[in-house]
């Protein structure tokens with residue numbers, strides 16, 4: 001049984017923020033997530049080269065979910081491997097890799113509906129630029145699937161939906177190191193100031209599952225997230241800090257469900273407005289949210305939409 005595997009975190013910049021990709025050193029080297037389209041040559045290749053690793057030797061491209069800041073670089077990396085790398089994505093989000101126009105459809109159904117046409121146009125252009133080109137996955141995974149990276153290094157797929165409906169966590173067997181990416185969000189991203197949660201019920205369940213059952217020894221996250229005091233946490237945490245991070249994520253969920261419940265329980269449109277925060281103006285003000293939802297990535301509207309939907313479903317029972 002191994003006691004360690006070399007993992008190289010790679011910070012991929014996009015817009016005002018960044019997303020993390022992780023290289024796993026194994027007989028069949030793997031890259032978990034890929035940044036955006038330009039990350040392949042801007043950051044990933046350079047960081048790997050500095051560590052004496054060639055892109056063409058990557059044999060597994062493992063995508064935790066279908067958001068552009070995680071799968072955008074997949075096509076370029078896959079091409080660098082001469083098409084030899086297996087491309088793995090959760091079954092529920094494979095359509096987002098296969099056809100980039102699906103990203104735009106999803107965008108419109110979530111944050112897009114709260115933004116005017118001009119901003120929507122800008123966002124769509126950014127999204128299309130960041131996605132790169134369409135790519136056919138070679139393997140669609142779900143709960144319990146095992147992936148061998150050769151030798152004694154293997155990975156188990158744990159479904160952790162909520163941030164997006166199909167997000168998975170890749171867990172390195174034996175070591176119990178969990179690559180959760182965006183499935184765990186604490187008090188939100190550094191720039192966004194709020195976690196991105198498409199489905200709060202699933203998110204809550206996934207974080208609880210990680211906390212109580214998976215109990216990772218190390219957690220690899222997709223971004224720099226902040227704690228309840230606004231302190232930025234490094235995306236790789238271990239030992240007792242893992243449960244602190246998971247508990248903080250549950251704490252923020254309770255806070256969001258509570259504030260949305262109080263402000264929107266009267267039919268969900270308590271203060272329909274033309275302001276920056278649309279129908280969620282009073283919530284932004286109570287939680288002290290001052291981010292600009294006209295910037296991408298836009299967590300605020302995605303999350304408000306998710307909590308409002310959960311509230312309405314509970315009221316219609």
Ligand SMILES: [Zn+2]
Pocket residue numbers: 065067070163164182
């Ligand atoms: Zn994401």
